[in-house]
Amino acid sequence: MASELETTPDVGDIGITPAASCALLADLIDVLLPGDESWPPARVVGVQAFVAVRLLEERGKEAFPRLMTALLHAGGPFDGLDEPARIGVVERFEREEPEMFGWLRDAAYIAYYENPFVGEVINAKGHRYELRPHAKGYPLPRFDPACHKPRHGRGRYTPTEQVRPVDTSKLDLENNRTRRWGLER
């Protein structure tokens, strides 16, 4: 029955309960953003809940057993592990599933800095930071020509009538291609 659900994950097939699955994700988040005396830990502000919802919305229910399997393969669960061992699990997970790790890292960081408590910490440190800045914006000083207008005098352009042929004979244009960002992307 559960496996027929379209938008609700089912991790039972890999022998893990929803509660354990949730704890695995929360522990991963805890290693990524552990917090300290001023910054709240990500799991305490509930980052794992936002990440789980976004994982479901963006990647579908199949992402859950895949994630849990990867974390278990990397050495999870985290229970009873000391900090170096917990970090070791996450590092193995990153090596084995770099794309999935990158997505989760970004999702966790974004959810963390969307959090009201985290926003409060940032402001308490003297940095103005609005969670919804579009409403009123940030008060920035206007452009001041006296201070900001460049006076370096650098820069040139080639006027239309002065465009001349360049020598391309030494450029290997037939074979010189940007591979990583071009042909192999």
Added chain:
Amino acid sequence: MKNHDECDVLIIGAGATGALAAAVLAKAGLDVVCLEQGGWVEPNDHPHYRSDWTWQRRTNWSPDVNKRQRPDDYPVETNSSQVLMWNGVGGSTNVYGAIWPRYRPSDFRKGDEHGLQPNWPISYEELAPFYEQADRLIGTSGLAGDPAMPPRDPCPTGPLPFTKAAERLAMTFDHLGWHWWPAEAAVISENYDGRPGCNGCGICNGCPRGSMSKFSLSVWPKALTAGATLRPYARAVRIEKGRDGRATGAVTIDRNTGETTFQAARIVVVAANGVGTPRLLLASDNLANSSDQVGRNLLHHTLVALEMWVDEPIESHMGYVDSLISRQFAETDVSRGFVNGFRSIA
């Protein structure tokens, strides 16, 4: 199939190009009809007023059509690049960054310079007066006098606030002896044309205030006032042509009703994005393709992003995202191993 009365000009696509064409041609007294397959994007539709806007602009509001799943979109198969487009009134200006640099005189003469691409049929000097008109119509900000560009009229509004990030980068460029200049942007720095000046919120991914020139707020009202007709949710599926091979109008499906209609026109302008335009031409019995080049050699706006880490807070979450431009490397220098140049924006 229902036939609409023939219009003077039929524009397909209500994005930046379609909006400008509609405004200029309708103001000139022509009977203009514009078809848009998407709908209006209302200010409150944008994610800017929500605390999860960062996530939203990476997903449902991504400029990349393949990262969204909106009913107005269609997926584009590609393995080479992000495909930046938005199907709706205002087109990609609903999600763009509005950096507004002009082409350079040499950009129009690459055929003379190295021959790897043809010259444009017009020069910078011929186009420049229209750049000025467009800037006034759209609403831009910036600072005239850049020695790395030909002289130009003052922008309608002055430069945007120079952010701490821009100040830091300018200091670095000064150290390197590189060019930099306050960047031109289709973002107004003060109230202009009935729209409020930028409030420096830093969410430069479209702008529901209209400080960033979202064309549904800046240009389309002018086009409609001038008498243009805009039909949202009207998807053009095929351009018809007459015996002489010239376009006669477009067959359209109303996405709300499913009704198929034909809009006849004396002139058809296809302004449907670098992907949508060739797609429609190819779907229209290979229209305008005697060269066999329609749909080939697509060159997207090439963008490479870098992150720089500095040793002081620069509050890069505040202010317009691109307040500085460097044209240090904008002209061809074959000693770099390639032709053409690039601009750096921060």
